[in-house]
Amino acid sequence: MYTLTPLIVLYAIIPVILDGVERKLKAALQSRIGPPVAQTIYDLLKLVLVKEIKTQPTILYVYLSLTSSIVTGLASLYYITLYALRGDQVDMFYALALFAITTSTHTVTPLIVPNPYSFIGGIREVVLGVVNEAALITSISLYTIMAQRSVLKSTQWVTIIAVALVALTAFIASYVASSRVPFDIAEAEPEVASGIFVEFSGSVLALNIYSLLLRRLIVKLLVLAPTVGLLYGFSLTGLLVVLLLLPATWVTYATVAVILGRSRVDVAPLTLAKIYIALILISITVLLVQAYA
């Protein structure tokens, strides 16, 4: 059994550094110099150290909600790592269950802040989450099941198509779950005055931002782990490959976000639902056809 504690510590730091890389990359694509890579660390430190102004009586619940989101997120990362090492589906299901708690707590946080902007942002997050989290959990579950079957050795093209479709669904859902453009409708600064962040300051804002960045890390590892398992197998080497692919995936997601604009709450969930239903139905049909053939 490998000791995973140092890795969990590394996981806790990675999203903050990669966010700095993302900001630098965005700046380069927008012909700007941009902030230093460590800027996100500086930002979070400043927020933690700044004098706390408690604007809301519900602030304690917000702290609790965000802290539980971060703790369950780190626990989810632990199980994803185990899955990448051992390939045991149960580990992935634990990871997904914990991630569901992470997402739920993060999503409900703005709803407990009595502010119209936070409420609107929160409702938008819930609407998008209902569609996307279902697709994310379903597609990754299917992907996990398929990744165990050594499908690449299969000569049946239907199998490869089914896996490719599920993988595509999982990657789309993971991108959406990362709350980047065009799916950052909850934080949409213009229409809802900085969205769910409007009432937060100091350490609670730092927690909120950190919780978001941690979610971004989790959703990438959730799709990378089965992908690498499928291609390289589940081992320590596989885990290292996952960690090596992580910055590349992060940068890819960031690049996609740069070239797109923001969607709307009445457009994005509906469009996503149609895409997900189509992709998952086709995948399941293909699998069923194969099973009964």
Next chain:
Amino acid sequence: MLNLEETTKYIELASKSGGQAKIEGDTVFITIPPDRLVDVADTIFNKYNTSFRVCAGVDERPLNGHFSLVHLFTDDKAGLYVAVKTYLSGESPVAPSITSVVPAADWCEMEARDLLGIEFTGRETYRLVLPPWWPSNLYPLRKETPYNYRPEPRLESEKLGYSREYGVIPLGPYHPALHEPEYFELYVEGERVVDVKYRGFHVHRGVEKLAESRMSYQQVNFLAERICGICGFVHSTCYALAVEKAAKLDVPERAQFIRSIVLEVERIHSHLLLLGVAFHLLGYDAGFMHIWRIRERVMQLAELLTGSRKTYGINLVGGVRRDVNEEKKQKTLEALRELGREFKNFIEVAISVPQVKKRLTRSGVLPREEAVKLSVEGPVARASGVNKDARRDLPYAAYKYVSFKVPVYTEGDNLARVLVRVDEVFESISIIEQLLDKLPGGSILLTDFEIPEGRVGVQVVEAPRGGDIHYVVTGKGAPYRWRVRAPTYANIPALRVMLRDQPLADAPITIASIDPCFSCTDRVVVVRDGRIEEIKLTQLVK
């Protein structure tokens, strides 16, 4: 273009209405009794299909014992200005409202009521410009009110109209989507806007009073330029042209060419700024950054031509203060070529981004009939199929020497307003190139002239946001009355139509699509413990 034959109908109208008319240059001055005002306004606006620009109250009591009210129209097809004047009682001025036949007169009537105490019959009245605590019998633009008189403020908030039926989303006065203070109260059902109320004029700077009270004709140019941080040169040009028109000054042609060149540089700058803001509001920050990078070239160009990146300060009554030499001309042409190429390459990509295109299309629609009724200006009007542009219809400065296309779209949505501006950037580049090519020789400033008292000059200059209008009554060494109406003043009332039944998410881009320009504010609504609280300025300071 000016068509003097068209003046006949206005002279006949004045005569039939028991008034009189005279023509001076491109302006028909009609004077009628107050009781005929509504009929005359109805005929001019609805029958002759003119544009209503603004109305101006004037305190003429020191001159003739009366107040007067001037309604300014433009007959864009005939290239004519039409000024309809009525004299009102010097003791208790009352005028009939023309809003029943010219809805666009709503704000200017209320402004005349606030600032001059002219009452209007036949309409609901409300306070528009002055804050709620302002004494009810103190009218800042009356001549007896000193420009530096400050009534003691009573620090109190005002309620706009909170709804129990619908959700209320306060948008402003300070808000990330609004780059200047303004307050929109959006009433929403779910994420759909059902109604909107607007409160502006939080800090009325009183530039008109200042100019009339303690500035000289030439100083007012620089004050006018500070009315707006984006289209300031439009204001100083419009003011200078109005005074020159009133005084019948023959300004050197080279100066008029330079004015037109700088006006177009300012237009390109303004449009690029707005396009960047629009992309930012749509979450397309790459578009925002790249457009503003291109905009930097325009600011460098302005610095080359005027010595300043913004607020150029080269206008004077009688001409301009800075010439364009051959070296500047060549550098300008080179910069324009590069600018045009870069803008073309980028804008094609930017407006093809799926989310940008989808959210701009069929959002914030202003139908043509509403645009005409509200006499909206500039790209807002042209995007709704109203084909008007003062550069072509009421040519001033050097625009009569160049050919250009006036882009008109019929969709009336946010995309159409963006596309009008995109097309205008290319047209402006072409106009500057033509003007530089035809730049005549000679002096750039008229130095020896007099401005007689009691003359009137009306001028429209097509700002990036639409027609800017300045009305000047000349006085001794300074304007006796100076009325300024920026284009946003005419465009804001249309937002109510544009925002209704729209998704909340599209409200900021719809507001931005008129390229609004506002002033400062000193009040705020605070939402605390789930309840809307009022907060006083003194509390905020503590």
